[in-house]
Amino acid sequence: MKAIGTSVPGLVLYEDFVTKQEEAALIQAVNEQDWSGIGIGPNPELKRRTQQYGHLFSYRFRKVLEEYGPLPSFVDDLVVRIMNHQLMPHRPNHLLVNEYNQGQGIMPHTDAPALFGPSILSLSLLTPCLMKFIHVETKEETDIYLPARSLITMTGDARYLYKHGISKDLEEVAPDGTHFERGKRISFTFREIIAWEVPSDQACGCQKS
Numbered sequence: 001m002k003a004i005g006t007s008v009p010g011l012v013l014y015e016d017f018v019t020k021q022e023e024a025a026l027i028q029a030v031n032e033q034d035w036s037g038i039g040i041g042p043n044p045e046l047k048r049r050t051q052q053y054g055h056l057f058s059y060r061f062r063k064v065l066e067e068y069g070p071l072p073s074f075v076d077d078l079v080v081r082i083m084n085h086q087l088m089p090h091r092p093n094h095l096l097v098n099e100y101n102q103g104q105g106i107m108p109h110t111d112a113p114a115l116f117g118p119s120i121l122s123l124s125l126l127t128p129c130l131m132k133f134i135h136v137e138t139k140e141e142t143d144i145y146l147p148a149r150s151l152i153t154m155t156g157d158a159r160y161l162y163k164h165g166i167s168k169d170l171e172e173v174a175p176d177g178t179h180f181e182r183g184k185r186i187s188f189t190f191r192e193i194i195a196w197e198v199p200s201d202q203a204c205g206c207q208k209s
């Protein structure tokens with residue numbers, strides 16, 4: 001596992017955060033569970049399939065609806081690794097699994113500052129993609145290449161001063177100039193839920209599409 005700084009302040013990429021064997025086991029574990037989204041509750045309006053563990057966040061109501069309990073045992077080793085490397089100040093109490101098939105992405109957003117803690121982690125599995133970081137004030141855009149099995153940590157500016165999103169493009173260009181085809185990508189986002197609801201006078205930053 002190698003930590004690589006990026007040109008986005010507060011964004012660090014850890015290559016090979018999991019092995020290929022671990023990747024295969026994680027994919028098998030989630031494929032044995034039920035997915036929500038694309039018409040299926042509890043978040044039927046989502047245009048991609050998701051799973052949530054620890055807590056249930058409702059995209060429609062923009063709040064946490066339920067505490068499920070501890071994160072599933074298939075991420076035990078990952079949580080130990082996250083805490084050993086001090087990547088989060090507290091243990092994650094929410095795991096969001098996102099599945100992106102070809103032609104699916106996520107609109108640029110900032111994860112709700114009122115709901116989620118100061119460190120957001122995302123593990124990329126199966127295929128690479130570019131994640132676009134857009135500075136909310138200068139609108140400056142930076143594409144960050146996320147290899148399969150890498151983990152990003154978003155803290156500070158990357159967490160609060162930038163939006164992040166993933167295109168629906170079928171092909172993208174890696175930093176070395178090579179074109180690559182986007183394939184199925186499954187990500188594990190680890191967060192700490194710090195409040196169940198966004199105060200009504202604040203923007204949510206919760207991303208449905």
Ligand SMILES: O=C(O)CCC(=O)C(=O)O
Pocket residue numbers: 096098106111122123164187189207
């Ligand atoms: O797929 C990812 O790596 C990021 C997902 C994300 O930004 C989110 O669900 O808030």
Ligand SMILES: [Fe+2]
Pocket residue numbers: 109110111164
């Ligand atoms: Fe996000």
